[in-house]
Amino acid sequence: MSSPQSAAERRVVITGVGLVSPLGLSPAEFAGALAAGRSGVSRRDGSDAAPQFAGFAGAFTGAIGDFGDLEGDAKKAIRKGLKLMCRETQMAVAAAQHALTDALTDGDTGQGGVDPERCGVVLGSDYMLTLPDDYADAIAKCCGEGGVDNGAFQYERWGDDGLDQMQPLWMLKYLPNMPASHIAIYNDLRGPNNSLTMREASGLMALGEAFRIIARGDADRMIAGATGTRVLPMQAIHALQEVETPLVGQQADGADPATLSKPFDRARRGMVCGEGAGMVVLESLASAEARGARIYGEVVGFGSSVVTERPTAGKPLQGRNEIAIANALRGAMSDAGVEPSELGHVNADGVGAPAPDHAEAVAIRAALGDAADTVPVVALKSYFGSLGAGSGVVELIGSLLALDESGPLAGKLPATLNHTETDPECPIQVAAQPGTPAGDVFVSVNTTPQGQAAAVCVRRG
Numbered sequence: 001m002s003s004p005q006s007a008a009e010r011r012v013v014i015t016g017v018g019l020v021s022p023l024g025l026s027p028a029e030f031a032g033a034l035a036a037g038r039s040g041v042s043r044r045d046g047s048d049a050a051p052q053f054a055g056f057a058g059a060f061t062g063a064i065g066d067f068g069d070l071e072g073d074a075k076k077a078i079r080k081g082l083k084l085m086c087r088e089t090q091m092a093v094a095a096a097q098h099a100l101t102d103a104l105t106d107g108d109t110g111q112g113g114v115d116p117e118r119c120g121v122v123l124g125s126d127y128m129l130t131l132p133d134d135y136a137d138a139i140a141k142c143c144g145e146g147g148v149d150n151g152a153f154q155y156e157r158w159g160d161d162g163l164d165q166m167q168p169l170w171m172l173k174y175l176p177n178m179p180a181s182h183i184a185i186y187n188d189l190r191g192p193n194n195s196l197t198m199r200e201a202s203g204l205m206a207l208g209e210a211f212r213i214i215a216r217g218d219a220d221r222m223i224a225g226a227t228g229t230r231v232l233p234m235q236a237i238h239a240l241q242e243v244e245t246p247l248v249g250q251q252a253d254g255a256d257p258a259t260l261s262k263p264f265d266r267a268r269r270g271m272v273c274g275e276g277a278g279m280v281v282l283e284s285l286a287s288a289e290a291r292g293a294r295i296y297g298e299v300v301g302f303g304s305s306v307v308t309e310r311p312t313a314g315k316p317l318q319g320r321n322e323i324a325i326a327n328a329l330r331g332a333m334s335d336a337g338v339e340p341s342e343l344g345h346v347n348a349d350g351v352g353a354p355a356p357d358h359a360e361a362v363a364i365r366a367a368l369g370d371a372a373d374t375v376p377v378v379a380l381k382s383y384f385g386s387l388g389a390g391s392g393v394v395e396l397i398g399s400l401l402a403l404d405e406s407g408p409l410a411g412k413l414p415a416t417l418n419h420t421e422t423d424p425e426c427p428i429q430v431a432a433q434p435g436t437p438a439g440d441v442f443v444s445v446n447t448t449p450q451g452q453a454a455a456v457c458v459r460r461g
Helices: 027-036 072-084 087-103 133-141 155-165 178-187 199-215 233-237 285-290 320-336 354-373 388-403
Strands: 012-020 053-055 119-125 193-196 221-229 273-284 297-306 345-347 376-378 441-447 452-460
Touching: 012 027, 012 087, 012 199, 012 285, 012 388, 027 388, 072 087, 072 178, 087 119, 087 178, 087 221, 087 273, 119 178, 119 199, 119 388, 133 155, 178 193, 178 221, 193 199, 199 221, 199 273, 199 297, 199 388, 199 441, 199 452, 221 388, 273 285, 273 388, 297 320, 320 354, 320 441, 320 452, 345 388, 354 441, 388 441, 388 452
Parallel strands: 053 273, 119 193, 119 221, 345 376, 345 441
Antiparallel strands: 012 273, 012 297, 221 273, 297 452, 441 452
8 A cells, every 4th residue: 555645745637637538539529429428449350369349439530630730850750660669669659649628728838847857658558469460471471381270389380480571670560668668759758767567556556656756756747657458369368357249149239339338237147348558648737827727636645555465364355356446446535645535536446347347336334334325436447348457547547637627527527427226235336417517636447367456446536
Protein backbone atom coordinates (compact mmCIF):
# COMPACT_ATOMS: atom_id res chain seq x y z
CA MET A 1 0.00 0.00 0.00
CA SER A 2 1.06 3.60 -0.58
CA SER A 3 2.22 5.92 2.18
CA PRO A 4 0.24 9.08 3.01
CA GLN A 5 1.30 12.10 0.96
CA SER A 6 3.61 14.46 2.81
CA ALA A 7 2.39 18.01 3.38
CA ALA A 8 5.64 19.21 1.80
CA GLU A 9 4.86 17.54 -1.51
CA ARG A 10 3.61 19.66 -4.40
CA ARG A 11 0.03 19.50 -5.60
CA VAL A 12 -0.49 17.81 -8.98
CA VAL A 13 -3.25 18.55 -11.48
CA ILE A 14 -4.46 17.22 -14.83
CA THR A 15 -4.34 19.83 -17.59
CA GLY A 16 -4.73 17.75 -20.75
CA VAL A 17 -6.41 14.54 -21.89
CA GLY A 18 -6.13 12.51 -25.07
CA LEU A 19 -7.51 9.17 -26.14
CA VAL A 20 -8.07 6.63 -28.87
CA SER A 21 -11.19 4.63 -28.11
CA PRO A 22 -14.13 2.73 -29.59
CA LEU A 23 -16.15 5.87 -28.75
CA GLY A 24 -14.00 8.24 -30.76
CA LEU A 25 -10.70 10.07 -30.85
CA SER A 26 -11.54 13.22 -28.89
CA PRO A 27 -12.86 14.01 -25.41
CA ALA A 28 -15.94 15.64 -26.98
CA GLU A 29 -16.81 12.52 -28.99
CA PHE A 30 -16.12 10.30 -26.00
CA ALA A 31 -18.23 12.35 -23.59
CA GLY A 32 -21.01 12.65 -26.15
CA ALA A 33 -21.22 8.88 -26.58
CA LEU A 34 -21.24 8.33 -22.82
CA ALA A 35 -23.95 10.94 -22.34
CA ALA A 36 -26.07 9.34 -25.07
CA GLY A 37 -25.57 5.82 -23.69
CA ARG A 38 -24.11 4.73 -27.02
CA SER A 39 -22.03 1.55 -27.03
CA GLY A 40 -18.79 1.22 -28.99
CA VAL A 41 -19.01 -2.57 -29.24
CA SER A 42 -19.57 -3.82 -32.77
CA ARG A 43 -19.13 -6.85 -34.98
CA ARG A 44 -16.28 -7.36 -37.42
CA ASP A 45 -15.66 -10.47 -39.49
CA GLY A 46 -12.11 -11.74 -39.23
CA SER A 47 -10.00 -14.74 -38.35
CA ASP A 48 -11.23 -17.45 -36.02
CA ALA A 49 -8.59 -16.43 -33.48
CA ALA A 50 -9.70 -12.79 -33.22
CA PRO A 51 -12.97 -11.77 -31.55
CA GLN A 52 -15.81 -10.88 -33.91
CA PHE A 53 -17.67 -8.84 -31.28
CA ALA A 54 -15.46 -6.21 -29.66
CA GLY A 55 -14.83 -2.56 -28.93
CA PHE A 56 -12.89 -1.68 -32.07
CA ALA A 57 -11.31 1.77 -32.31
CA GLY A 58 -12.42 1.93 -35.92
CA ALA A 59 -11.94 5.68 -36.28
CA PHE A 60 -8.21 5.23 -35.73
CA THR A 61 -6.59 4.19 -39.00
CA GLY A 62 -2.99 5.03 -38.19
CA ALA A 63 -2.95 7.77 -40.84
CA ILE A 64 -1.05 10.91 -39.88
CA GLY A 65 -4.31 12.86 -39.61
CA ASP A 66 -5.28 10.73 -36.60
CA PHE A 67 -2.42 12.27 -34.60
CA GLY A 68 -4.00 15.72 -34.37
CA ASP A 69 -2.76 19.14 -35.35
CA LEU A 70 1.00 18.78 -35.66
CA GLU A 71 3.70 21.30 -36.44
CA GLY A 72 5.71 20.62 -39.59
CA ASP A 73 8.75 18.95 -38.01
CA ALA A 74 6.68 16.80 -35.66
CA LYS A 75 4.35 15.76 -38.46
CA LYS A 76 7.28 14.76 -40.64
CA ALA A 77 8.96 12.80 -37.83
CA ILE A 78 5.84 10.90 -36.81
CA ARG A 79 4.94 10.05 -40.40
CA LYS A 80 8.45 8.68 -40.91
CA GLY A 81 8.29 6.70 -37.66
CA LEU A 82 4.95 4.99 -38.33
CA LYS A 83 6.64 2.01 -39.97
CA LEU A 84 8.41 1.30 -36.66
CA MET A 85 5.18 1.29 -34.65
CA CYS A 86 2.73 -1.53 -34.03
CA ARG A 87 -0.91 -0.52 -33.57
CA GLU A 88 -0.62 -0.19 -29.79
CA THR A 89 2.33 2.19 -30.14
CA GLN A 90 0.55 4.23 -32.79
CA MET A 91 -2.47 4.61 -30.51
CA ALA A 92 -0.26 5.67 -27.60
CA VAL A 93 1.58 8.29 -29.64
CA ALA A 94 -1.68 9.67 -31.04
CA ALA A 95 -3.32 9.89 -27.60
CA ALA A 96 -0.23 11.63 -26.21
CA GLN A 97 -0.16 14.19 -29.02
CA HIS A 98 -3.84 14.96 -28.46
CA ALA A 99 -3.26 15.30 -24.69
CA LEU A 100 -0.30 17.64 -25.15
CA THR A 101 -2.27 19.82 -27.55
CA ASP A 102 -5.23 19.84 -25.17
CA ALA A 103 -2.98 21.04 -22.33
CA LEU A 104 -1.75 24.13 -24.17
CA THR A 105 -3.30 27.56 -23.63
CA ASP A 106 -3.69 30.19 -26.34
CA GLY A 107 -0.43 31.87 -25.37
CA ASP A 108 1.65 28.70 -25.06
CA THR A 109 4.40 27.66 -27.42
CA GLY A 110 6.34 24.40 -27.50
CA GLN A 111 5.85 22.79 -24.08
CA GLY A 112 4.04 25.77 -22.66
CA GLY A 113 7.14 27.40 -21.28
CA VAL A 114 8.14 24.38 -19.18
CA ASP A 115 11.82 23.39 -19.32
CA PRO A 116 12.03 20.16 -21.42
CA GLU A 117 14.52 18.82 -18.84
CA ARG A 118 11.60 18.94 -16.38
CA CYS A 119 9.11 17.12 -18.63
CA GLY A 120 8.85 13.34 -18.87
CA VAL A 121 6.78 10.28 -19.73
CA VAL A 122 5.51 7.24 -17.85
CA LEU A 123 3.64 4.85 -20.10
CA GLY A 124 1.97 1.52 -19.41
CA SER A 125 1.25 -1.30 -21.80
CA ASP A 126 0.45 -4.97 -22.11
CA TYR A 127 3.04 -7.26 -23.54
CA MET A 128 3.18 -6.35 -27.23
CA LEU A 129 3.02 -9.53 -29.28
CA THR A 130 4.36 -9.99 -32.79
CA LEU A 131 1.65 -10.77 -35.30
CA PRO A 132 1.95 -14.28 -36.80
CA ASP A 133 2.02 -12.70 -40.27
CA ASP A 134 5.39 -11.16 -39.45
CA TYR A 135 6.91 -14.65 -39.26
CA ALA A 136 5.05 -16.30 -42.14
CA ASP A 137 7.60 -15.82 -44.94
CA ALA A 138 10.52 -16.70 -42.67
CA ILE A 139 8.89 -19.92 -41.48
CA ALA A 140 7.95 -20.94 -45.01
CA LYS A 141 11.55 -20.44 -46.10
CA CYS A 142 12.74 -22.89 -43.44
CA CYS A 143 10.27 -25.68 -44.19
CA GLY A 144 11.26 -28.74 -46.14
CA GLU A 145 9.54 -30.09 -49.23
CA GLY A 146 5.80 -29.63 -48.92
CA GLY A 147 6.05 -26.17 -47.37
CA VAL A 148 4.24 -25.07 -44.25
CA ASP A 149 1.43 -27.61 -44.78
CA ASN A 150 3.43 -30.82 -44.86
CA GLY A 151 7.11 -29.99 -44.56
CA ALA A 152 8.97 -30.18 -41.27
CA PHE A 153 10.43 -26.94 -39.93
CA GLN A 154 14.22 -27.09 -40.26
CA TYR A 155 15.62 -25.14 -37.32
CA GLU A 156 19.18 -25.18 -38.67
CA ARG A 157 18.07 -23.04 -41.61
CA TRP A 158 16.68 -20.20 -39.49
CA GLY A 159 19.90 -18.20 -39.18
CA ASP A 160 20.83 -18.29 -42.85
CA ASP A 161 17.44 -18.41 -44.55
CA GLY A 162 14.73 -17.43 -42.08
CA LEU A 163 16.06 -14.18 -40.66
CA ASP A 164 16.60 -12.79 -44.15
CA GLN A 165 12.82 -12.86 -44.61
CA MET A 166 12.08 -10.80 -41.49
CA GLN A 167 11.41 -7.09 -41.88
CA PRO A 168 14.38 -4.93 -40.86
CA LEU A 169 13.97 -3.56 -37.34
CA TRP A 170 10.78 -5.61 -36.89
CA MET A 171 11.46 -6.08 -33.17
CA LEU A 172 11.37 -2.32 -32.56
CA LYS A 173 7.68 -2.38 -33.44
CA TYR A 174 6.87 -4.54 -30.43
CA LEU A 175 9.17 -3.47 -27.60
CA PRO A 176 6.98 -2.14 -24.76
CA ASN A 177 9.32 0.77 -24.04
CA MET A 178 8.97 2.15 -27.56
CA PRO A 179 5.76 4.18 -27.03
CA ALA A 180 7.36 6.26 -24.26
CA SER A 181 10.53 6.61 -26.34
CA HIS A 182 8.66 7.85 -29.40
CA ILE A 183 6.60 10.34 -27.37
CA ALA A 184 9.68 11.74 -25.66
CA ILE A 185 11.64 12.08 -28.91
CA TYR A 186 8.84 13.70 -30.92
CA ASN A 187 8.14 16.25 -28.17
CA ASP A 188 11.66 16.82 -26.78
CA LEU A 189 10.74 15.54 -23.32
CA ARG A 190 14.11 15.07 -21.61
CA GLY A 191 12.97 14.34 -18.06
CA PRO A 192 12.06 11.06 -16.30
CA ASN A 193 11.02 8.30 -18.68
CA ASN A 194 9.68 4.91 -17.69
CA SER A 195 7.63 2.04 -19.13
CA LEU A 196 5.43 -0.26 -17.05
CA THR A 197 4.06 -3.60 -18.23
CA MET A 198 1.47 -4.62 -15.66
CA ARG A 199 -1.39 -5.66 -17.91
CA GLU A 200 -4.70 -4.05 -16.95
CA ALA A 201 -3.19 -2.17 -13.99
CA SER A 202 -0.55 -0.47 -16.17
CA GLY A 203 -2.38 2.78 -16.89
CA LEU A 204 -3.20 3.75 -13.31
CA MET A 205 0.22 2.55 -12.18
CA ALA A 206 1.79 4.89 -14.75
CA LEU A 207 -0.41 7.78 -13.66
CA GLY A 208 0.43 7.11 -10.02
CA GLU A 209 4.17 7.01 -10.72
CA ALA A 210 4.00 10.28 -12.69
CA PHE A 211 2.00 11.84 -9.84
CA ARG A 212 4.74 10.90 -7.37
CA ILE A 213 7.52 12.20 -9.65
CA ILE A 214 5.95 15.66 -9.82
CA ALA A 215 4.90 15.71 -6.16
CA ARG A 216 8.44 15.11 -4.96
CA GLY A 217 9.82 17.80 -7.27
CA ASP A 218 11.64 15.66 -9.86
CA ALA A 219 9.62 17.09 -12.77
CA ASP A 220 7.11 19.84 -13.47
CA ARG A 221 5.13 18.09 -16.19
CA MET A 222 4.59 14.43 -17.08
CA ILE A 223 2.67 12.60 -19.78
CA ALA A 224 1.11 9.47 -18.29
CA GLY A 225 -1.17 6.77 -19.60
CA ALA A 226 -1.28 3.42 -21.32
CA THR A 227 -2.17 1.60 -24.51
CA GLY A 228 -3.52 -1.86 -25.11
CA THR A 229 -5.54 -4.23 -27.20
CA ARG A 230 -7.48 -7.44 -26.81
CA VAL A 231 -8.78 -7.60 -30.37
CA LEU A 232 -5.65 -8.89 -32.14
CA PRO A 233 -5.38 -12.70 -32.35
CA MET A 234 -2.39 -13.22 -30.06
CA GLN A 235 -3.67 -10.81 -27.39
CA ALA A 236 -7.16 -12.33 -27.49
CA ILE A 237 -5.69 -15.79 -26.90
CA HIS A 238 -3.87 -14.50 -23.80
CA ALA A 239 -6.86 -12.64 -22.31
CA LEU A 240 -6.99 -14.94 -19.23
CA GLN A 241 -10.63 -14.03 -18.56
CA GLU A 242 -13.95 -15.52 -19.53
CA VAL A 243 -14.57 -13.91 -22.93
CA GLU A 244 -18.14 -13.15 -23.95
CA THR A 245 -19.42 -14.58 -27.23
CA PRO A 246 -23.03 -14.64 -28.43
CA LEU A 247 -25.01 -17.71 -27.49
CA VAL A 248 -25.49 -20.40 -30.12
CA GLY A 249 -28.04 -19.17 -32.64
CA GLN A 250 -27.75 -15.50 -31.66
CA GLN A 251 -25.34 -14.66 -34.45
CA ALA A 252 -27.76 -15.87 -37.11
CA ASP A 253 -30.59 -14.09 -35.33
CA GLY A 254 -28.73 -10.79 -35.37
CA ALA A 255 -27.37 -10.50 -31.82
CA ASP A 256 -26.85 -6.88 -30.81
CA PRO A 257 -23.14 -6.47 -29.94
CA ALA A 258 -23.97 -3.46 -27.77
CA THR A 259 -25.75 -5.71 -25.26
CA LEU A 260 -22.88 -8.11 -24.58
CA SER A 261 -20.87 -6.27 -21.90
CA LYS A 262 -22.78 -6.51 -18.60
CA PRO A 263 -20.57 -5.56 -15.63
CA PHE A 264 -21.94 -6.68 -12.25
CA ASP A 265 -25.22 -7.76 -13.84
CA ARG A 266 -26.76 -11.04 -12.80
CA ALA A 267 -26.78 -12.19 -16.45
CA ARG A 268 -23.15 -11.33 -17.22
CA ARG A 269 -21.23 -14.12 -18.95
CA GLY A 270 -17.80 -12.80 -19.86
CA MET A 271 -15.47 -10.00 -20.86
CA VAL A 272 -15.86 -8.20 -24.17
CA CYS A 273 -12.53 -7.42 -25.84
CA GLY A 274 -11.53 -3.95 -27.03
CA GLU A 275 -8.62 -1.69 -27.96
CA GLY A 276 -7.54 1.85 -27.15
CA ALA A 277 -5.17 4.24 -25.41
CA GLY A 278 -5.57 7.02 -22.88
CA MET A 279 -3.07 9.71 -21.90
CA VAL A 280 -3.17 12.65 -19.50
CA VAL A 281 -0.88 15.61 -18.93
CA LEU A 282 0.02 16.03 -15.27
CA GLU A 283 1.77 19.10 -13.93
CA SER A 284 2.37 20.93 -10.72
CA LEU A 285 -0.43 23.22 -9.63
CA ALA A 286 2.00 26.14 -9.59
CA SER A 287 2.99 25.48 -13.21
CA ALA A 288 -0.62 25.18 -14.33
CA GLU A 289 -1.74 28.34 -12.56
CA ALA A 290 1.24 30.32 -13.84
CA ARG A 291 0.21 29.76 -17.46
CA GLY A 292 -3.55 29.89 -16.87
CA ALA A 293 -4.13 26.28 -17.90
CA ARG A 294 -7.47 24.51 -17.72
CA ILE A 295 -7.54 22.10 -14.77
CA TYR A 296 -9.63 18.96 -15.24
CA GLY A 297 -8.97 17.71 -11.73
CA GLU A 298 -6.37 17.33 -9.02
CA VAL A 299 -4.74 13.97 -8.36
CA VAL A 300 -4.88 13.62 -4.59
CA GLY A 301 -4.17 9.96 -3.91
CA PHE A 302 -2.63 6.77 -5.28
CA GLY A 303 -2.61 3.22 -3.98
CA SER A 304 -1.40 -0.09 -5.30
CA SER A 305 -1.13 -3.65 -4.09
CA VAL A 306 -0.21 -7.08 -5.35
CA VAL A 307 -1.34 -10.31 -3.70
CA THR A 308 0.14 -13.42 -5.24
CA GLU A 309 -1.15 -16.07 -2.85
CA ARG A 310 -4.50 -16.87 -1.34
CA PRO A 311 -4.86 -15.77 2.29
CA THR A 312 -4.85 -18.22 5.16
CA ALA A 313 -8.08 -19.63 6.53
CA GLY A 314 -10.10 -17.26 8.68
CA LYS A 315 -9.25 -14.06 6.76
CA PRO A 316 -12.29 -11.84 6.04
CA LEU A 317 -11.48 -11.71 2.34
CA GLN A 318 -10.77 -14.83 0.33
CA GLY A 319 -8.82 -14.59 -2.91
CA ARG A 320 -5.93 -12.46 -4.05
CA ASN A 321 -7.94 -10.04 -6.19
CA GLU A 322 -10.31 -9.10 -3.38
CA ILE A 323 -7.42 -8.25 -1.09
CA ALA A 324 -5.35 -6.42 -3.74
CA ILE A 325 -8.29 -4.26 -4.86
CA ALA A 326 -9.32 -3.43 -1.30
CA ASN A 327 -5.71 -2.57 -0.41
CA ALA A 328 -5.35 -0.29 -3.43
CA LEU A 329 -8.65 1.51 -2.72
CA ARG A 330 -7.79 2.03 0.94
CA GLY A 331 -4.31 3.24 -0.02
CA ALA A 332 -5.63 5.79 -2.52
CA MET A 333 -8.25 7.14 -0.10
CA SER A 334 -5.75 7.31 2.77
CA ASP A 335 -3.22 9.06 0.55
CA ALA A 336 -5.88 11.59 -0.41
CA GLY A 337 -7.20 12.05 3.12
CA VAL A 338 -10.65 11.12 1.83
CA GLU A 339 -13.23 9.15 3.81
CA PRO A 340 -15.33 6.59 1.89
CA SER A 341 -18.48 8.63 2.54
CA GLU A 342 -16.90 11.62 0.75
CA LEU A 343 -16.54 9.79 -2.55
CA GLY A 344 -18.81 10.97 -5.33
CA HIS A 345 -18.35 7.67 -7.15
CA VAL A 346 -16.10 4.70 -7.78
CA ASN A 347 -15.00 3.99 -11.36
CA ALA A 348 -14.70 0.21 -11.24
CA ASP A 349 -12.68 -2.25 -13.30
CA GLY A 350 -15.95 -4.11 -14.04
CA VAL A 351 -14.86 -6.51 -16.79
CA GLY A 352 -18.24 -8.22 -17.00
CA ALA A 353 -16.97 -11.72 -16.21
CA PRO A 354 -18.58 -13.62 -13.29
CA ALA A 355 -15.63 -14.28 -10.97
CA PRO A 356 -13.69 -11.00 -11.41
CA ASP A 357 -16.78 -8.84 -10.94
CA HIS A 358 -17.71 -10.71 -7.79
CA ALA A 359 -14.20 -10.34 -6.39
CA GLU A 360 -14.15 -6.62 -7.14
CA ALA A 361 -17.57 -5.95 -5.65
CA VAL A 362 -16.60 -7.73 -2.43
CA ALA A 363 -13.38 -5.66 -2.34
CA ILE A 364 -15.23 -2.38 -2.86
CA ARG A 365 -17.57 -3.28 -0.01
CA ALA A 366 -14.60 -4.15 2.22
CA ALA A 367 -12.79 -0.87 1.43
CA LEU A 368 -15.82 1.43 1.67
CA GLY A 369 -17.65 -0.27 4.54
CA ASP A 370 -21.17 1.09 5.09
CA ALA A 371 -20.53 3.81 2.48
CA ALA A 372 -20.84 1.07 -0.16
CA ASP A 373 -24.60 1.27 0.43
CA THR A 374 -24.72 4.78 -1.03
CA VAL A 375 -21.60 5.50 -3.14
CA PRO A 376 -22.44 4.87 -6.81
CA VAL A 377 -20.20 2.56 -8.85
CA VAL A 378 -19.86 3.02 -12.61
CA ALA A 379 -18.34 0.48 -15.02
CA LEU A 380 -17.37 2.01 -18.37
CA LYS A 381 -16.29 -1.30 -19.91
CA SER A 382 -20.01 -1.72 -20.52
CA TYR A 383 -19.47 0.80 -23.37
CA PHE A 384 -16.36 -0.59 -25.01
CA GLY A 385 -15.13 -3.77 -23.31
CA SER A 386 -11.64 -4.31 -21.96
CA LEU A 387 -8.96 -2.27 -23.71
CA GLY A 388 -6.27 -4.23 -21.86
CA ALA A 389 -3.71 -1.87 -20.40
CA GLY A 390 -5.46 1.01 -22.17
CA SER A 391 -8.61 0.68 -20.06
CA GLY A 392 -7.61 2.42 -16.85
CA VAL A 393 -6.79 5.90 -18.09
CA VAL A 394 -9.56 5.90 -20.72
CA GLU A 395 -12.01 5.10 -17.92
CA LEU A 396 -10.47 7.74 -15.65
CA ILE A 397 -10.91 10.30 -18.45
CA GLY A 398 -14.59 9.32 -18.50
CA SER A 399 -14.89 10.25 -14.83
CA LEU A 400 -12.99 13.51 -15.37
CA LEU A 401 -15.41 14.48 -18.13
CA ALA A 402 -18.34 13.58 -15.89
CA LEU A 403 -17.13 16.16 -13.34
CA ASP A 404 -17.44 18.92 -15.95
CA GLU A 405 -20.84 20.51 -15.41
CA SER A 406 -20.54 22.46 -18.66
CA GLY A 407 -19.80 19.40 -20.81
CA PRO A 408 -22.10 16.79 -22.41
CA LEU A 409 -22.34 14.80 -19.16
CA ALA A 410 -23.26 17.94 -17.18
CA GLY A 411 -21.76 16.72 -13.90
CA LYS A 412 -23.58 13.38 -14.10
CA LEU A 413 -22.28 9.84 -14.40
CA PRO A 414 -22.93 7.90 -17.58
CA ALA A 415 -25.23 4.99 -16.86
CA THR A 416 -23.60 1.56 -16.72
CA LEU A 417 -24.99 -0.09 -19.84
CA ASN A 418 -26.84 -3.41 -19.97
CA HIS A 419 -27.35 -3.47 -16.22
CA THR A 420 -30.86 -4.61 -15.40
CA GLU A 421 -30.35 -6.54 -12.14
CA THR A 422 -27.32 -6.40 -9.87
CA ASP A 423 -25.96 -9.82 -8.97
CA PRO A 424 -26.93 -10.43 -5.32
CA GLU A 425 -23.33 -11.56 -4.75
CA CYS A 426 -22.05 -8.13 -5.86
CA PRO A 427 -22.92 -5.93 -2.83
CA ILE A 428 -22.45 -2.49 -4.41
CA GLN A 429 -24.60 0.31 -5.78
CA VAL A 430 -24.19 0.15 -9.56
CA ALA A 431 -25.04 3.43 -11.33
CA ALA A 432 -27.38 1.90 -13.90
CA GLN A 433 -29.58 4.92 -14.58
CA PRO A 434 -28.55 8.24 -16.18
CA GLY A 435 -28.52 11.32 -13.99
CA THR A 436 -26.52 10.13 -10.99
CA PRO A 437 -24.35 13.04 -9.77
CA ALA A 438 -20.62 12.44 -10.29
CA GLY A 439 -19.72 14.26 -7.07
CA ASP A 440 -16.56 16.21 -6.34
CA VAL A 441 -14.09 13.37 -5.80
CA PHE A 442 -13.78 9.88 -7.24
CA VAL A 443 -11.52 6.88 -7.12
CA SER A 444 -10.76 4.75 -10.19
CA VAL A 445 -9.45 1.19 -9.87
CA ASN A 446 -8.10 -1.53 -12.15
CA THR A 447 -6.78 -5.01 -11.52
CA THR A 448 -5.11 -7.91 -13.30
CA PRO A 449 -6.03 -11.60 -13.15
CA GLN A 450 -2.69 -12.14 -11.40
CA GLY A 451 -3.62 -10.03 -8.37
CA GLN A 452 -2.07 -6.61 -9.16
CA ALA A 453 -4.35 -3.65 -8.43
CA ALA A 454 -3.96 0.12 -8.71
CA ALA A 455 -6.24 2.99 -7.70
CA VAL A 456 -6.10 6.74 -8.26
CA CYS A 457 -8.14 9.34 -6.38
CA VAL A 458 -9.03 12.61 -8.15
CA ARG A 459 -10.78 15.73 -6.89
CA ARG A 460 -12.67 18.23 -9.01
CA GLY A 461 -10.39 20.95 -10.41
